[in-house]
Amino acid sequence: MxxxxxxxxxxxxxxxxxxxxxxxxxxxxxxxxxxxxxxxxxxxxxxxxxxxxxxxxxxxxxxxxxxxxxxxxxxxxxxxxxxxxxxxxxxxxLRPVHRITTTARRLSLSTLHERIALTGPRDELKELADTFDAMLDRLEQAVDSQRRFVANASHELRTPLAIQRTAIEVGLADPTPEKVARIRAELLRNTLRSERLIEGLLVLAQGERGLDAHLPVDLEAVVEQVIEDHLPLAVRHGVALDVRTKPVVVSGDEVLLGRLAANLVHNAIRHNHPGGHVTVELSSDAVLAVRNSGPRVPPERVAELFQPFRRLNADRTGSADGAGLGLSIVAALVHAHGGAVRAQAQPEGGLAVTVTLPVAPAA
CATH class of the missing domain: 1.10.287 (Helix Hairpins)
Incomplete structure (x- = not known):
């Protein structure tokens, strides 16, 4: 110009x-x-x-x-x-600028699919239009993800409530001691599932919001405590734990880092098979790697596991063991700590998840 x-x-x-x-x-x-x-x-x-x-x-x-x-x-x-x-x-x-303005004024949640699609030489206005289109792509993906999240969360929360209502209406219509005990166990199991789901949603929201303060955290101690807490679960599933850690101090929130490590270890144990193994490694440069045996994971679907309520078999399964929030919480907590996370399907089955966190500066 x-x-x-x-x-x-x-x-x-x-x-x-x-x-x-x-x-x-x-x-x-x-x-x-x-x-x-x-x-x-x-x-x-x-x-x-x-x-x-x-x-x-x-x-x-x-x-x-x-x-x-x-x-x-x-x-x-x-x-x-x-x-x-x-x-x-x-x-x-400036005719392309008027076109961009007209498109922006016309946009709403129902017209996010529209694009400027400006043609012509690669100049400043073409770059502006392409940037605007890329922003619309991200916005459309975010809105679709939010809609899917709300739908899945509503389904996950409605399922235990429906089970509890059915158990109360049908099971207590002609109560006997045995039926009351069975209904009590069913209500307790669904209540615990609802509590885990709500807790997972709160942690996910906190991770996406970010941390209020960054404090030095002994990550080795956090990982060892998580392993100790999950030993009974590993024994029940017949899974062997192989743990190798080195001292390292990171900057972040100790409770959230504990939840991060717990989700990785819990998923590695639960999505495994009897006689399988879980390997947990923590290096001195704050790289936490968790690898497990188990069913084969299609490599093209690994990225889906970091989305809320996303499981390999379906978006919503009503599983009593989890709501599909494990790795999505991990991704949110890693992002809140300024780190990076990646997952890789292992050829023999199972998943390898690697988390890299920023090391705390020396005092």
Whole structure:
């Protein structure tokens, strides 16, 4: 745009100046022809020095006045033409901006699929339109994810409530001691499941919001405590734990880091098979790796596991053991601590999840 405007202004100025120069030459030529120094055909030239001096002074004043008039007219013409051409050209150049504005005003939750799709050379406006389209892509994905999250959360919360209502209405219609005990166990199991789901949603929301303060945390101690807490679960599932840790201090929240490690270990044990194994490694540069045996995970579906309520078999299963929030909570907590997480399907089955956290600066 700078080259375009500069070139147009230069062209207009040169054209007007050349025209003004031609006009000025015509005026000067006419004045010279009328000058007493040149004389007219059939007349004798003036010989009086006083008359000649006066005539010369009049000619100089006339030339100066004509030059001023030509200069003023030239400046006015350059200004008018420059503004007219720039106004026309700006309208054409800013047409994509009006298109972007119109699209932005028309957008709503029901029209997020619309795009500007601007064509043309790769200039500033094309880059702006492409950036706007990319923002709309992310916004549409976020809205779809939110809608799916609300639908899945509603389903997960409604399922235990429906089970509890059915158990109360049907099971207690003709109560017997055995039926009451069975209904009590069923109600307790669904209540615990609802509590785990609500707790998971709260932790997920806290992780997405970020941390209020960053404090030094002994990550090795946190991981060892998590392993100790999950030993009974590993024994019940017949899973062997192999733990190798090194001392490292990270910056973050100790409770949330404990929940992060617990989700990784819990998922590795639960999504396993009898006689399987879980390997937990913590390096001195704050890299926590959890690998487990188990069913084969399709590599193209690994990224889905970090989405809320997403399981390999279906979005919503009503499982009593979990709500599909484990790895999504891990991803949110890692992001809140400024770290990175990646997962990889193992060829022999199972999953390998690696979490990298920032090491706390030395005191």
């Amino acid at each position: 700078t080259l375009l405007y500069g070139g147009i202004f230069t062209t207009v100025a040169l054209a007007v100046l050349l025209g003004a120069q031609q006009i000025q030459q015509i005026i000067v030529g006419q004045k010279v022809q009328d000058s007493p120094f040149v004389g007219n055909p059939g007349t004798a030239p003036l010989q009086d020095p006083a008359v000649l001096a006066k005539a010369q002074a009049d000619l100089e004043r006339t030339l100066i006045n004509s030059q001023r008039v030509v200069t003023v007219v030239t400046l006015v013409l350059i200004t008018v033409l420059a503004f007219a051409v720039c106004f026309w050209l700006t309208g054409r150049l």
